[in-house]
Structure formats: structure tokens, C-alpha cells
Amino acid sequence: MNIDRIVMAFAGFVIMLSLLLSQIYHPYWLFLTAFVGLNLFQAAFTGLCPLAMILKKIGSKSGAAFS
Structure with a gap:
């Protein structure tokens, strides 16, 4: 799974x-x-x-x- 799908x-x-x-x-x-909504919007x-940056650092x- 790539970063985009993990973030979504x-x-x-x-x-x-x-x-819930x-x-x-x-x-x-x-x-x-x-x-979360505001973060996705920006x-x-x-x-x-931030999550994409962390995922990129871990490979x-x-x-x-x-990208």
C-alpha cells in the first residue's frame, strides 16, 4: 500500500x-x-x-x- 492510501x-x-x-x-x-478534516483540507x-512525512521516513x- 502506498502513502496516499495509508493516509486516507x-x-x-x-x-x-x-x-463513535x-x-x-x-x-x-x-x-x-x-x-482530521482540516488537516486533509490543508x-x-x-x-x-504530518502522517505522510512520518510514513516516508519509515520507508x-x-x-x-x-511524493
Whole structure:
């Protein structure tokens, strides 16, 4: 799996997890959903993604978006 797919899968997982936690524990977990969404939005324009940088350093294959 390349970096692009890992980033999308991780973002989707964190969003679903935070939605679940907001229903079980407290609505403040929705701030995590907002953070992930904003990070994805800024990465679309700047190409800077902290997770992509970490994955590149550990040797994951580059994709089209984060090369």
C-alpha cells in the first residue's frame, strides 16, 4: 500500500472512531473529527501532511499525492 492510501485509510479510521467516541462518551470527540478534516483540507492545497512525512521516513512507497 502506498502513502496516499495509508493516509486516507488512517483519516477514515480516526474520523469513524471519533464519531463513535462522541456518541458513547462526550461530544467533544467531534473536535478530533474537525482536526482530521482540516488537516486533509490543508494537505490538499499545501501537500504537507504530518502522517505522510512520518510514513516516508519509515520507508513506505510514495503515491501520486505525497511524493
